[in-house]
Amino acid sequence: MSASPTVYSPGGIAIRSLSKRYGRGGGSSSKETPPYILKDVSLTIPRGEFHIFLGSSGCGKSTLLNIVAGFLQATEGNVLVDDKEVSRPGRDRGVVFQNADSAIFPWLTVAQNVGYGLRMGHTPKRQRLETVERCIRLVGLDGHEKKFPSELSGGMKQRVQIARSVANDPSTLILDEPFGALDAQTRKVMQDELIHVWKETGKTILFVTHDILEAVYLGQKVSIFTPGPEAHIQETVSIDSPYPRDLTSPDLGRTIKHIESFFEAPTAATQS
Amino acid sequence: MKISVALKPKTIAKPFIWLARKGWLTWILLLIVWWIGSLLSQPEYLPGPGQTLSGAKELVLNGTLAKYVGISLRRIFSGWFLGLLVAIPIGLIAGQFTFFRWIIDPLINFFRFVPAIAFLTLFLIWFGVGEGSKVVLIFYATLFPVVVNTLAGVLSIDPIKIQAARSQGASQFQVFWSVTIPASVPHMFTGIRLGLSSAIISIVAAEMLAAQEGVGYLIYTSRLYFRTDWIFVGIVVLGLIGFFSDRLLRLLGSTVLARFGTDTNS
Ligand SMILES: Nc1ncnc2c1ncn2[C@@H]1O[C@H](COP(=O)(O)OP(=O)(O)OP(=O)(O)O)[C@@H](O)[C@H]1O
């Protein structure tokens, strides 16, 4: 295993020798120590990069993002976001959850949901309303400001989440399989929407998926996990094609083949 | 031929089914059973619908009924309202702070099995023969369903909601006000409804406490004059108070509070 070169980048994200095992902090009472889910994950993500995490189910992708978001503590190592060590959730890291019904507030209207973080941060009302309007327009929800979440479709709810995160002007957007629950059609639209938001705002994006095509369609970099436990990043693939991408192009076809080979190998081994 | 045979019971069945679904059929059947029962019995033992109605007329005409209902309503609603004022904060705080929950949990699980009526004499000694002891008794009866349900509401909040709020920059305190409280409104509302029924149920017990007026008092003292018809009037009135106040609460739940998810059809 070669250690990734520690390049200093102003801002961005640095994941440094991060390991995680679940279980009680002390652990002296239990004889069996729980296994490491993540082991020695190191990665540098420059500011403004669209970075994808790809891995088989249960390898620890959500665990990693939850540590970056500040919901979970690392067992060893740490994460720097804009040169500050992460210890708790904060408005510098916007999070878009897979389950929008859990994540947005059903008692607030679309506009109130989008303005939630600004209200908590005591942003002056005029500035808040302007930002809310701009973010709602950015995700194409204009005309739906006064609706309650129960009146929205799944895709629209995810737009609310994205707008809510962007309104707070974080440096980083963290998205854990945000489109996993959507139908193929809506999913495609939302992918283009996210690229649009990224281009407009220049945020660093951490995006988890286990769909290879989605990864290649969206990401500038795709980090591939080893299967767990003790998962780490086995390769980070760079994709330089401009957006919008055509997945049928020979260039991207090769990239897809290359990424697929990481997931076929263990199956082939067990078959032989 | 076949069609007309099939149609006939259908046309009879339609209003019949409507009556049954709306609950009217139940009342019609109950009235009939009550009436037949009363024919087979003595009026002091089981007064019929007619006797009860004339008993009610008597109470309405001399103004007793309106006065008693007013007094009982005041006791029920002040005890219930005070109960909510105390129980909702307790439930919220117990849900938020584990240590407080540890302290309060044994108390809740002990006293919720001790009915208000068990405290009858004690409340009389402690709070006197005036309104105080009666309101306290109803307050006590309201407390437990509201605390238990509010607490359950806080504990059942989706942790993702809290995480979302924290990532949006909300402090612990802001999360409590802007997420914990609104997200537990549906459970709280269930508690509030159960608390009200508990309060109404306890009015008879409350008015056994040296009361001179009230619907509970009417039921309790009518036995002394062998006015069983008045007891029936009191029972019907209590049922109606409960029915209509719950209707009112549910209306609140399906309008003002609907956005919190309180729109129930139960
Ligand atoms: N709270 C927890 N306590 C103990 N083990 C956990 C906990 N959360 C997750 N795990 C374990 O950690 C491993 C990684 O879980 P994680 O949710 O990060 O996977 P994932 O890569 O996001 O999977 P998926 O693609 O299915 O979402 C799994 O084996 C899971 O069983």
Ligand SMILES: [Mg+2]
């Ligand atoms: Mg996951």
